[in-house]
Structure formats: structure tokens, C-alpha cells
Amino acid sequence: KNEVEQSPQNLTAQEGEFITINCSYSVGISALHWLQQHPGGGIVSLFMLSSGKKKHGRLIATINIQEKHSSLHITASHPRDSAVYICAVIRGGSNYKLTFGKGTLLTVNP
Amino acid sequence: GAGVSQSPSNKVTEKGKDVELRCDPISGHTALYWYRQSLGQGLEFLIYFQGNSAPDKSGLPSDRFSAERTGGSVSTLTIQRTQQEDSAVYLCASSFGTRETQYFGPGTRLLVL
Numbered sequence: 001k002n003e004v005e006q007s008p009q010n011l012t013a014q015e016g017e018f019i020t021i022n023c024s025y026s027v028g029i030s031a032l033h034w035l036q037q038h039p040g041g042g043i044v045s046l047f048m049l050s051s052g053k054k055k056h057g058r059l060i061a062t063i064n065i066q067e068k069h070s071s072l073h074i075t076a077s078h079p080r081d082s083a084v085y086i087c088a089v090i091r092g093g094s095n096y097k098l099t100f101g102k103g104t105l106l107t108v109n110p
Numbered sequence: 111g112a113g114v115s116q117s118p119s120n121k122v123t124e125k126g127k128d129v130e131l132r133c134d135p136i137s138g139h140t141a142l143y144w145y146r147q148s149l150g151q152g153l154e155f156l157i158y159f160q161g162n163s164a165p166d167k168s169g170l171p172s173d174r175f176s177a178e179r180t181g182g183s184v185s186t187l188t189i190q191r192t193q194q195e196d197s198a199v200y201l202c203a204s205s206f207g208t209r210e211t212q213y214f215g216p217g218t219r220l221l222v223l
Binding site: 031100 | 153216
């Protein structure tokens, strides 16, 4: 079993829909990252969080340390949000080493 | 300012040849990371540099892989005697320090024939 599990693996939505991508992990962590990768493109860090909630524009990330679970929400989704979203954790005891989920492929149709 | 750059962007090589991949981190970033993204495997950590030192090489897949960093800046990842299973996108990232946001380069797509 992977240490970091994401769901769903694939998600198709209509423009304007509210999107939720989930990440569960089985190890103690010191922080969690959400990353975005456009097809053929590079990786961009969206959020790094260790507790609570962060918001940036239409993106919201939450984490529940006790339940070992994080969610990434996209409000009013747009076709340009189509990308792979990757959850990655920094294990407790490490300051830097990322362990990655396999990613969620999001397609937003106009 | 400039982001993380990597070269070459694409590399096709024959099995058994050596390859060198280069990463130029963002100026002032002391931490540098190499990752590999294989088809169907997702992203995996290879090595981490703090300055010119590599305190963690645990992700390097075999002794054919090595990396160095000079002047606290440019890093090279060398793969000797390449194998077909080495085909992947090799990504470099840098950050001001550990537990800081990592900025990724565009990657080098390596194909070993």
C-alpha cells in the first residue's frame, strides 16, 4: 500500500463545478504539499501546509492531522484548471524528503 | 527573476552510454533536489543537496547514478551505462531552505533506446 493515496485518480467536471480532490497518508508528517502539473508542463507548488486551511484565489487546501487526510478544493472550476494535482508529504523527522501520491488527473470541460 | 532551469530539455541516448543532466537553481536557494517521474510510477525522490553537500542520497536507484553540486549553485546528475529503465523525466527543484516551498524546473526528458 502506498504511503500517500489520492482519490479520485481521474475526475471530469463541467466548467463552474466545485471540485474536491482527496489525499490520505499513513505516516507521520511534518508538512504536506499540493502540486499542479499541466500536460507537458512543469510542476508548480500550490500549497504547503501543516495544519488548518489555506486559500489562494479559487483554491482551498485543508488538512486534518489527526485523521491523516487533506483535501484540495477548486471553486468555480475553469478549463484552465485541467491538470494533474499531486499530493506530497514530508515525513516527520525529515525536513525535506517528499513522498508523492500518484496524482489526480482533472479535466474541466467548457 | 529567473526560475529553475534544466538542460537539456530532451535527451535521447543509446543503452550503455553515459548522460549528464544539468540544473541551475534559483539564485540564493541553498537547498536543491532531484526527482524522477517515470511513466506509471509517479514522482520519486532521488537526492537532496544542502549547499554543496548531499546528506541524503537514499533515493538514487543504483551506483550508476551520481550527482554533484558546485559553488552552492549548479548541479549535475550523471547516469552511467544507461539502461532502458532509466527512461523518465528528471526534475530538479530548489528552495531557500528545507521545509520551504520548492520551485521546480521544467525537467529533462530522457529516452534510452
